[in-house]
Amino acid sequence: MLHIQNRELVVPGQLIAEGGYRVHEGAFREGEQVYASVVGLADLRGQDIQIIPLQGRYIPKRGDVVIGVVVDSHYSGWILDMDSPYTGNLFVSDLLQRKVDLVREDINQYLSMGDVVVAKVKDVDERMRVQLEAGEPGMGRVEGGKLVKVSPTKVPRVIGRKGSMLNTLQDVGECRLRVGQNGRIMIWGRDPRMINAVVEALLMIEREAHTSGLTDRVHLMLEKIKSEGGE
Amino acid sequence: MKKPEKLIVDGKRLDGRTPDELRPLKIEAGILERADGSASVELGANKVLAAVYGPREMHPRHLQQPDTAVLRCRYNMAPFSVDERKRPGPDRRSVEISKVTREALEPVLFLELYPRSAIDVFIEVLQADAGTRTAGITAAAVALADAGVPMRDMISSVAVGKIDDTRVLDLTKDEDNWGTTDMPIAMMPRKKLITLLQMDGHFAKEEFGQALDLAFKGCEQIYGAQRQALRDKYAIKKGE
Numbered sequence: 076m077l078h079i080q081n082r083e084l085v086v087p088g089q090l091i092a093e094g095g096y097r098v099h100e101g102a103f104r105e106g107e108q109v110y111a112s113v114v115g116l117a118d119l120r121g122q123d124i125q126i127i128p129l130q131g132r133y134i135p136k137r138g139d140v141v142i143g144v145v146v147d148s149h150y151s152g153w154i155l156d157m158d159s160p161y162t163g164n165l166f167v168s169d170l171l172q173r174k175v176d177l178v179r180e181d182i183n184q185y186l187s188m189g190d191v192v193v194a195k196v197k198d199v200d201e202r203m204r205v206q207l208e209a210g211e212p213g214m215g216r217v218e219g220g221k222l223v224k225v226s227p228t229k230v231p232r233v234i235g236r237k238g239s240m241l242n243t244l245q246d247v248g249e250c251r252l253r254v255g256q257n258g259r260i261m262i263w264g265r266d267p268r269m270i271n272a273v274v275e276a277l278l279m280i281e282r283e284a285h286t287s288g289l290t291d292r293v294h295l296m297l298e299k300i301k302s303e304g305g306e
Numbered sequence: 307m308k309k310p311e312k313l314i315v316d317g318k319r320l321d322g323r324t325p326d327e328l329r330p331l332k333i334e335a336g337i338l339e340r341a342d343g344s345a346s347v348e349l350g351a352n353k354v355l356a357a358v359y360g361p362r363e364m365h366p367r368h369l370q371q372p373d374t375a376v377l378r379c380r381y382n383m384a385p386f387s388v389d390e391r392k393r394p395g396p397d398r399r400s401v402e403i404s405k406v407t408r409e410a411l412e413p414v415l416f417l418e419l420y421p422r423s424a425i426d427v428f429i430e431v432l433q434a435d436a437g438t439r440t441a442g443i444t445a446a447a448v449a450l451a452d453a454g455v456p457m458r459d460m461i462s463s464v465a466v467g468k469i470d471d472t473r474v475l476d477l478t479k480d481e482d483n484w485g486t487t488d489m490p491i492a493m494m495p496r497k498k499l500i501t502l503l504q505m506d507g508h509f510a511k512e513e514f515g516q517a518l519d520l521a522f523k524g525c526e527q528i529y530g531a532q533r534q535a536l537r538d539k540y541a542i543k544k545g546e
Contacts, residue, residue: 086536087414087457088496103416103458110496112416112456114536129540130343131454132361134420160361160423202372203421228454285540 081119085111091124101126116285129285133159133227133257135196135205140214142222142255143207145190151177153186155194155207157257158224163205165194172210191217191261193253213253220263223274225281227258232284233277240280240290247297248273272300309484313469319481321350325474328464328524333444333535335452343453345535347445350478351435356445358453361423375420379408381442383431403439410443410463410492410502416456425455436482437465440490443502448532452539460532461501463492464524466517468509473517475524491521495529498522 077092079085091102092109101113102124111117115126135141135157143155143163152166167175167182175182186192193214194207209215225233233254234241245252250264250273260277264270276293283289313320323329329350338344341357348354364370381403385394396404407429415425427449429442440463447461467477469485482488487507493500509517 084537084540086460086533087451088459088494089533101456103456110458112458113454114451114540128454130452132342160363160420162363201421203423 077119079117079119081117083117084114085117085126086114087112091117091126092119095122097123099123099125101128127231128228130226131228133157135159135161135163135199135203136256137196137199139196139256140254141194141196141207141257142217142253142259142261143192143194143257145186145188145192148183148186148188151175151182153192155192157205157255158227158259159257161203161205163194163196163207165192165207165209169197169206169208169210170215186216191222193217193255193261217253217261220261221270221274223260223262223277225258225260225277227256229281229284230254230256230258232280232289233260235290240293243290243294243297244273244276247294247301248276249301269297269301272297275300307480310480313481313484314472314474319469319474319478321478325472326520326523328476328527329478331528331531333448333531335448335535335539341449341453343449343451343455345445345448345452347441347448349437349441349444349476351433352438352441353431353433354438354441354445355430355432356442356449357428357430358425358446358449358455359428360425360453361420361455362426364422364424369424370422373418373421375415375417375423375425377408377412377415377417377425377427379404379411379427379429379446381407381429381431381439383434383438387431387434387438403442406502406504407439407443407446411446411450411461413499413501414447414458414461414494415450416458419456425450425453434479436477436479436488437490439463440465440492443492444528444532448535451532451536459494459496460529461492462495462525462528462532463490463502464521464528465490466521466524468507468513468517473513473520475520487517489517489521491518491525493522493525495525 089111113128115128118125143157145153146156147154155163194209197206197208253261332348334346343358427446431438443463468487489505492502
């Protein structure tokens, strides 16, 4: 039996349901009862219960694409800051996707301190030590572009249902975007004015993430800025 | 202030409240821009701020726990929060309150979800009128929820005491000074589990039970205000 509506705002300790539901993130079970553990919107789908949090830090999960910044290097790789309680470790071999002879090759030619890297979380162990890889196309060191930061809980909204929001941003904004699950977003584009417009749009999405009809409003806003033209 | 003849006249206290009445309560969530989560609590003349940072990387590294996050609390009184200027910095009293605050909050947090990290809670008392530790815990619980830290339950906190041989809820400074007993309590309102209980003074066995019932009643009201504060933060945005 459910005690709340779908999309309802819940607070920690609030009773959500009783019975044999499958409990996902943001909720926990105590005997027969299911309670919320975070402030968020209830996402109820059949037997599945999940609370979409409205606040919180990025916690690395296997398979996530993140945007990191190199903060340290060691013998065989680099430490990346992911704007999370945990740093990520990227080995040279996971960046270049080949065996690297560390005696013969100087790995500092590939990445240096402060570089922005698109990477994928290869593995997270129970002590939250994070292994990254950056071998897939489009990953690795980022050249040019603009780096923007939004709250990691708002990332699903930036992407939208089946990528609808992201497509709007890219098509109307005439930019290319790369969204990291940790809330960092890279923007590349020709027109600096449109890049700034997309940044504005991202901030708007972050502010109004839990309202409906947002994709249309973003579309309108970008179209308006575009039609105004450069002066 | 001189000791008044009586603290309760015709069933009313010095400030006009009945024995089982809280002071006017105002809770607000998400008031600080730079903290991950924050809250302010005003309970009568008490004004308390709480800020939460984290989970974040634990420094110094040797304090990291490999299997769980570490909760750190600091209760601090502003020099101007009391009548006579308080010398700034931690003292015996605030170190103790920081410790019991941490222990009052710890049981509701899913700390095991964030190994090797730290969650920092800062409680700043801007204006004090007795019951600041309970107001601080109430604020910290809202700030933790506002920061998105997973919790089993809220923590609501209130003090009860005895003045003029009557059990009363939520003592003021004067009632604390001239009364017989002061007993701050923090609890999980859903499960009715007590996470903090201190007592200064005496209670007879049956008085203790009655005082506890009174505290439960007070916490219930505070719990309602805490939930409302968290909801209000997003309700305003919804209307935009």
